[in-house]
Amino acid sequence: MQFEVWAPQADRVTLHCEGVTRALERDPVRAGWWWGEADARDGTRYGFALDDGPVRPDPRSRRQPDGPDGLSAVVDHGSYAWRTKWAGRPLPGAVLYELHIGTYTREGTLDAAAERLGHLAELGVTHVELMPLNPFPGRHGWGYEGVSLWAVHEPYGGPDALKRFVDRAHELGLGVVLDVVHNHFGPSGNYLPLFGPYLTDTHQTPWGAAVNLDAPGSDEVRAYLVQSALAWLRDYRIDGLRLDAVHALKDTRACHFLEELSTAVDALSADLGRPLSLIAESDLNDPRLITAREEGGLGLHAQWNDDFHHTLHTALTGESQGYYADFARAPLAGLAKTLTGGYFHDGTYSSFRGRGHGRPLDRTRVAAHRLLGYSQTHDQVGNRAQGDRLAATLSPGLLACAATLTLTAPFTPMLFMGEEWAASTPWQFFTDHTDPELADAVRRGRRREFAAHGWAEEDVPDPQDPATRERSCLDWSELDGEPHARVLAWYRRLIALRHEQPDLTDPDLADTKVAFDERQRWLAFRRGDVRVAVNLAKEPAAIPLGPRKAAVLAAWEPVEAPGADGVLQVPGESGVVLLQA
Structure with missing residues (x-):
């Protein structure tokens, strides 16, 4: 089996594999890479020593049986017998x-x-x-x-x-x-900086030096991240x-x-x-x-x-600390904005950040399902x-x-x-x-x-x-x-x-129409022929839905369909979903 590792700063790299020690060779084509062969199978333990240092796990280890500090182990992905033929599930329409x-x-x-x-x-x-x-x-x-x-x-x-x-x-x-x-x-258990410039002081993050995506050596770091992502999917x-x-x-x-x-x-x-x-x-x-x-x-x-979470959370709880402050001023108006435009902060001032934040989302180019x-x-x-x-x-x-x-x-x-x-x-x-x-x-x-x-x-x-x-x-x-x-x-x-209702997975944000009453704490919106109404107040609310007839599809508390006046009587702290005729 061939073993390889990127260690551009090392003068010598040694493979330790099931009690066998073998010096690796520099790759003649890929700068900074070392490689060599050794007998191995699924479960074989191994690690690399750089110059005169201790044996460390493989940066691209497929398994760490003894935790982050232990030796790596070979994984033969072909040995698993998959039971299911799977065509996948797309994101549109997902929950x-x-x-x-x-x-x-x-x-x-x-x-x-x-x-x-x-x-x-x-x-x-x-x-x-x-x-x-x-x-x-x-x-x-x-x-x-x-x-x-x-x-x-x-x-x-x-x-x-x-x-x-x-x-x-x-x-x-x-x-x-x-x-x-x-x-x-x-x-803890992170040995990547010993092997190469996986981090850079060019940028700082809440965790310290940034992952190296743009400084010298970043080509290999980016490849490390991309290839690991593809491995999960494949x-x-x-x-x-x-x-x-x-x-x-x-x-x-x-x-x-x-x-x-x-x-x-x-x-x-x-x-x-x-x-x-x-x-x-x-x-x-x-x-x-x-x-x-x-x-x-x-x-x-x-x-x-x-943004959707924050507006909903403040409407439900009344909390206004920290980043909730902007959303809590008029939470139902904020909900209406996110339901129709995606973002609440779309260039508006954020008091939590002390500056303007975000930019508008083009509803003609971005489908609603792209926001969770x-x-x-x-x-x-x-x-x-x-x-x-x-x-x-x-x-x-x-x-x-x-x-x-x-x-x-x-x-x-x-x-x-x-x-x-x-x-x-x-x-x-x-x-x-x-x-x-x-x-x-x-x-x-x-x-x-x-x-x-x-x-x-x-x-x-x-x-x-x-x-x-x-x-x-x-x-x-x-x-x-x-x-x-x-x-x-x-x-x-x-x-x-x-x-069941295609209108509920319609990707067109612009097709959502919202009405609300901040003082009485109710909000209603229409998506195609589906109408949704919630009453966050303890008292019942009379919510005008319009003259078209509608049948109740689901209600948290028992409700009657709107009468000829188009008004829906919603009990306190309750939600209703209706379908227009």
């Missing part, structure tokens, strides 16, 4: 479900999560979006401090467990999206990638890294004959991210839309001091309103695991750092962050305490109790309507 393997079940493994995928198929979602799976120190964590971008976290089950998970999802008709992190590498049959915080990708080159990545993914999609998607997390409000490359954009297929809409995500729940979900403070009726707006809006809807039954469990920030100094720094940093907002230290969960992760695991016994069963039935009904 996504964000899931964290370590807390979706108490076991916290891919195999245990696969056993629960039937619930999602019955719910009606089309894609499971997995939070990051790259190896990280310890057993439990969010996954955003991973290293070894080709490998699967071993406590989750390793490479074959991911294949079994994907196989099971595809058997049930579910696509799989994987969250990948290209904007930084984990602080070797594991993943259907799409969620790209973490792309605004932190510092790149001044004429061809941006994201354009290079989208070009490669589209080429692989054509080669495989199935749709592949790239979904960005971005706070830039820059429509060029999701504009086609031939029209001057970067060619990503979709992006998370935090949600009422909760791992970020928006887990980055609260106590990781409290909306269900911790809102009535079941307001939760139903949130679901109504999310699942009937023009955007591709996404749910956060457990929200569909109003899970009572929090989802808190937890880590399992094996380095005591790093563990203490994370603990102190977390508490210092929230102390600035008035939180007492003892009220902020210790990320390193195993109980913090335990509290964050879903309680599957809740599904049959109330109000959980009723909320779950409502989600199922709304998702079914989204699949």
Whole structure:
């Protein structure tokens, strides 16, 4: 078997493979590359030593059986016998479900999560979006401090467990999206800087030196990231990638890294004959991210839309701290703006940033499905001091309103695991750092962050305490109790309507018409022949829908269809979906 590694600054590179040591040769064609051959098979342990240094794992390791600091292992992807013939699922018309393997079940493994995928198929979602799976120190964590971008976290089950998970999802008709992190590498177990200029001081990020996308040596770093992305889509049959915080990708080159990545993914999609998607997390409000490359954009297929979340969250909760301030001034007006224009900040002043932010989205060039809409995500729940979900403070009726707006809006809807039954469990920030100094720094940093907002230290969960992760695991016994069963039935009904009514997946943002009353706290909108109305107030609301007859398709509380005057009487804290005759 041939082994190779990019180590442009080394004078000597030695392969250590199952007790055999072999000096590698410089590649005569590819500058900075070393290669050599050794006997190996699936599971063979190996590593590289640079000059006189210790043996380190392969930067392109496919498996880390003993964690980020251990030796790498060979993975023979051809040895797995796939059960499912899969043609893929496109993003238009999709309903996504964000899931964290370590807390979706108490076991916290891919195999245990696969056993629960039937619930999602019955719910009606089309894609499971997995939070990051790259190896990280310890057993439990969010996954955003991973290293070894080709490998699967071993406590989750390793490479074959991911294949079994994907196989099971595809058997049930579910696509799989994987969250990948290209904007930084984990602080522990990261040996990349020893091998080459993977980082650069040319730019700084919240995590320190930036990933090298535009300084000397960046060609190989960009290739490292692109090839790892393609490996997930090809070797594991993943259907799409969620790209973490792309605004932190510092790149001044004429061809941006994201354009290079989208070009490669589209080429692989054509080669495989199935749709592949790239979904960005971005706070830039820059429509060029999701504009086609031939029209001057970067060619990503979709992006998370935090503006929709923020307007919805403030309308539901009344919160106005931090970045919620601009959205809280007139939340229903903000909802109306996002429902019809995509972004709230489209060049407007952002008081949180102290400057103008964003640019308008051209509704004639960008389809609505390219924006993901949600009422909760791992970020928006887990980055609260106590990781409290909306269900911790809102009535079941307001939760139903949130679901109504999310699942009937023009955007591709996404749910956060457990929200569909109003899970009572929090989802808190937890880590399992094996380095005591790093563990203490994370603990102190977390508490210092929230102390600035008035939180007492003892009220902020210790990320390193195993109980913090335990509290964050879903309680599957809740599904049959109330109000959980009723909320779950409502989600199922709304998702079914989204699949049944073509107007609910119409990609034309401009076709959405909205009316609202900020004081009385109701909002209604029309998408083709479908009418949606929510009343966020405790008191009933009389909502004028117009003279056309309409039949009730779904209602959280019993309602009568509008009379001859076209007025719909909606009970307090309730949502209604209607179809015009």
